Amino acid sequence: MANITKKVSWSSRADESAAAGEATPLLNGSEQPQHSRQLSGGGSIFQIGRLSTVDLEEEITSEEDSLRGRPKEIPHNEKLLSLKYESLDYDNIENQLFLEEERRMSYMGFRCLEISRWVVCGLIGFLTGLIACFIDIVVEQLAGIKYQVVKENIEKFTEAGGLSISLILWAVLNFTFVMVGAIIVAFFEPIAAGSGIPQIKCYLNGVKIPRVVRLKTLVIKVCGVICSVVGGLAVGKEGPMIHSGAVVAAGVSQGRSTSLKRDFKIFEYFRRDTEKRDFVSAGAAAGVSAAFGAPVGGVLFSLEEGASFWNQMLTWRIFFASMISTFTLNFFLSIYHANPGDLSNPGLINFGRFEGDSVTYNLYEIPLFIAMGAIGGLLGALFNVLNYWLTIFRIRYVHRPCLQVMEAMLVAAVTATVSFTMIYFSNDCQPLGPESTEEYPLQLFCADGEYNSMATAFFNTPERSVRSLFHNQPGTYNPLTLGLFTLTYFFLACWTYGLAVSAGVFIPSLLIGAAWGRLCGILLASITSTSSVGAQHSSTIWADPGKYALIGAAAQLGGIVRMTLSLTVIMVEATGNVTYGLPIMLVLMTAKIVGDYFEEGLYDIHIKLQSVPFLHWEAPATSHWLTAREVMSSPVTCLNRIEKVGTIVDILSNTSTNHNGFPVVVQVPGSDEPAKLCGLILRSQLIVLLKHKVFVELARSRLTRRKLQLKDFRDAYPRFPPIQSIHVSQDERECMMDLTEFMNPTPYTVPQETSLPRVFKLFRALGLRHLVVVDDENRVVGLVTRKDLARYHLGKHGLEELQLAQT
């Protein structure tokens, strides 16, 4: 595949396109600039995980296997934007059909729609909660079995001295689970790898990631996450919940499953990008809510990542879905724990209650917290840099599914070995008191009534380890143990993220942070207790290392993912204590500032490495000197309002340019004046029109076909057939097609002088896919798409421009 790059030369390009705009009134070119761009020599085809196996070609050739011979090393250049990602359209296509339907609808009709939106959100919340519940219970059962088996084995061999057999048993168990998890992900649905948060971020941002919200993805994701958590990898099951929620939402809201070939004939009104995306926001929020017991955090996550336009009712519905989700999880878990009605487990993880005197902090602790935030930012940046290199390595060398499975198994084996070694050599024995919260204590070489705390840390689910680090009595952990644990887990977690397994990075981050945070707390306590000044007073303040564990966890997580408001709220909700709001916020802020100095957030790195045209909240600060004229793609392929079928088919079939939106122009009959813009039509609409053969014969007598309805477009949504699958005979090619009824007659337009930030704001606030640039005679001179805007970003040396690549 050839690779298109764009030569930058502001003044000349501006002149060119201005000239083009004046000289060629009816433009016939491409949405993505071609003529004014140079073809560069190959090389920049790249591949991430196996996400990019799902590209345009596959869309076209449908189910064809794309795993044929690839180069062994895939060179990668991150200064590229991929053209293969299409945008979602958050702007309603207000064509005549749509307006007619809306006008026909009564007020009661709108009320019913509103009610069904609420029902859908309730369902989304309920199903997401159920899935979370299912994952939790299965993981707990399997982990319990694994623990029993290994424990019995270890107890058998501790005295006899054959502990290496236990190691092998443990490793084999982990191995098997991870292998299953990696195989289903790598071979059946590569998009289910990782936490899914970057993908959902992209989706909510308005980028269509192929196959991301399919039922198959959900099934693989759920099984995959169970396998990888039980397999003892340094992963969490929380991130995948967000993806799961989104898939549930996309499925439920459409009232049908394309995978299962079932159409329930309900919610047909919701079969368009605008509505679907709203529901996916709700699903993502429900996922966060189920994962962390943080309904408000979920709402804020969705808004932070997605909402083009904040709408009160929508937010309220999203909140409803979140609430139902956390409530469902809570309720079913309470039944599972044989304590129905006890609604104290609102999420997959909760940090336990921070109550009483131990939680107060003082003003002079705040600088300490900020310092910890800085450490978190540094460690987070280190994590991200390492993971970035690793990802580049993976893109280049580990792109075959079998290699990916092997890597996952290697990581599983290494994790098991390292853990075992550390347990073996640690002699940190802790008394097994009656108030001990450990569910999987391992005695090992400890005296009776004691347990090995390192073993516990590794055997516990990471969630429980986090809680122990937050709440265990001072003195439970040996500083050396904590230090070693932090170090090991840091590298393991870093290696693990990006493997072809479904798993999240939240919990490992929290765990690393909690470990070094607690370490800080212990060190502070020992420093202050040895100093003689005011020892009695200060020791009570510093006495609780759990507080520092919490701050450390926040700092580390913030340093890695760089989320802001939503993460603060999630942390506050998970601790159930508003008092910690300010310190957590300060810590997250510091971590973000420090971390951003070195490297972007983990999710942003992965989005960037996948060359997704992601739009941030605002245009780059120093981009006021760019105008629509420089940004837009031109010339533009325009269609006439009444266009020849053959022309349309040819334009759509042109695989070198993958255009999705076409301005429709009208020529004043009998005049040689240039054509004016009169509408905008999408590829998907044209395809449906061609499929239903809505042609006007040359003699202008309409064929006796039934009138095309919105339903036809909705039925085809979202998997519109490729143009190649539509057969148009030679006779039909000579027919005409009247686009008047189907085009959007009032597309948003801007003049050529509009500054980039202004274009950007319009684009972002309205969730546009295409923005037509017109001259002062209302003639089309260019088209701005998501990729044209995403190409500009602030680099180290000021404004940089990314290149566009076909893959």
Added chain:
Amino acid sequence: MANITKKVSWSSRADESAAAGEATPLLNGSEQPQHSRQLSGGGSIFQIGRLSTVDLEEEITSEEDSLRGRPKEIPHNEKLLSLKYESLDYDNIENQLFLEEERRMSYMGFRCLEISRWVVCGLIGFLTGLIACFIDIVVEQLAGIKYQVVKENIEKFTEAGGLSISLILWAVLNFTFVMVGAIIVAFFEPIAAGSGIPQIKCYLNGVKIPRVVRLKTLVIKVCGVICSVVGGLAVGKEGPMIHSGAVVAAGVSQGRSTSLKRDFKIFEYFRRDTEKRDFVSAGAAAGVSAAFGAPVGGVLFSLEEGASFWNQMLTWRIFFASMISTFTLNFFLSIYHANPGDLSNPGLINFGRFEGDSVTYNLYEIPLFIAMGAIGGLLGALFNVLNYWLTIFRIRYVHRPCLQVMEAMLVAAVTATVSFTMIYFSNDCQPLGPESTEEYPLQLFCADGEYNSMATAFFNTPERSVRSLFHNQPGTYNPLTLGLFTLTYFFLACWTYGLAVSAGVFIPSLLIGAAWGRLCGILLASITSTSSVGAQHSSTIWADPGKYALIGAAAQLGGIVRMTLSLTVIMVEATGNVTYGLPIMLVLMTAKIVGDYFEEGLYDIHIKLQSVPFLHWEAPATSHWLTAREVMSSPVTCLNRIEKVGTIVDILSNTSTNHNGFPVVVQVPGSDEPAKLCGLILRSQLIVLLKHKVFVELARSRLTRRKLQLKDFRDAYPRFPPIQSIHVSQDERECMMDLTEFMNPTPYTVPQETSLPRVFKLFRALGLRHLVVVDDENRVVGLVTRKDLARYHLGKHGLEELQLAQT
């Protein structure tokens, strides 16, 4: 003043304006439609509170007293929209000056700006917290003094039998406080009346309410709220905090005080509507945060009410301001309570901690909660209807300041009398245990070691009463006492809201709700305990009436104010317990649905009665059949790019039409083609241009004046002088003015066929003030302003159209 109404006739108007658009290329009309509208006979001049004394005339004649003779009865028609409210412009005026400045600015410059935004937000939070702290402490001190005085007096007369003297003493004390509070509000700053939430809602919505964010308003508001709370009225001090925060924000962010005539020469970049409104959002959030200890709730409040466009960094800053605000309040209160470092008082009110077993609820309680929500909705609607009638009455008859003061004093007297009577006749004695939380117990006729609970309810600050209702042991309250208290307080609170005193309605609502909620709890407990089936089990569940008090409080408050997401989060944060999230949400939802069936929310009623052109989130559902052509005002007053000064002065001086935005058109020289749109200029900009005499002499030689800079516009912001104050000589009238540099060259435009929802979305998402409607030749055919959109609303009989009124 004449009153303009609009005759509706869709088809004919559409034809008219379409014809006008084609026939008169260079339009010379008005922003508000005139020609096509009929003048109706007077009558609809109206007056709310004294808010509307600040109208255009006063802006023009500056400090002239507007208290001259008014008709005694002011007829009122709520189906009007006032033309006197101007809009804020959330859309940056990207003229050449602005773009030049932005282009000159380096990346570091933008970073510094960003940092100063954070500093400003920190300051806003800090000062808002301080103000909250000040109000709290002063109220507590004054209330303490009042309590001491009255208590001693009562104790003196309880035995002797002259309790009427105590009543008089009490009444006189309350009287005095309320009188002071009412006088300063009614005579000095009427805008400071009430909670200020409707005004801030309007401001955040984009309507400029005159004088709402001035320093004087803040001072009067703070003093007023202290007086009315200490005066024993059924009011809270929480609502006014939101207004106070907003004023602080508007002041701090501008780096100067126009009232104090001090300009600190800082933050000059922020002197425009866009930036100011962002900061006011932060201020309002900080206010909510300080009032309820709910930083997240504050952010959501701001977003729910204001955010045109959700921006991640902005939200994060708003959250920062909220956090700082609650932290400041907490910190200073902890010092005041001689317990520094105890950060457990995050807000002016907190509901106390709901912890332990008493807080669990069960699935079968949820229908009960929903029923309570319905009751809350009904009672709230009743409250709103009563208050609506009362407000109409006040508008008609109680519009003089002296009458307003007298009404306030009457209410104070009645409140005192009713309270005293109820205390006198109540014999609900409760033991004064060691764990009793009452700070002001009154023994009255009770035995030693007991206190009169009715007296306590009336003597306590409402905040403390709410907390007692939530947390006191079962059996603390007599059902009869609660019932009587609910009834009395309901009517008192209803009468009080809308008085010319600064006070909020949150706390009274919570108190009413908590009272009847607790009553429900007590009744449920007595029903279930007398029934024999499973008595032991159910009694423990039903035993805690505090839970029902909380639900009742939420229901009542939700029924009155109808806030959704933000109120849920505020309640959850104030209880400090996420577990109650779902029930509170369900209750608020039910209350809103039931309440909306009868009457709008209290704030919306007051906004409507003030005829504010308020834009809701979405266009009315059934408005798809309206297009920009029908909605827009036309013909439009356009200016030429190089326009004669005299023409401009004449257009601006035309008081019958108060236009604020003028499309700028350009005629192709030497051609008779119609003029094309080339920009948009605001009245305020023209005024600054005239003031600085930026004229081009007829000979086209530029006057030797310094070049006008953005600074000149910023210095004049936001109180631009009226056109009358600018002297333009006859010679100067003949000069020309070149608008090219100052106009916004890329105003947003829509074609005439654009549907209303689409126009609405564009308007709302971008926070526009003017939207130019063009034909397909890019000629101006109309202008859509906020009032044109706000005129359409969904009434009982489908889509209704409001009339426009000059006052």
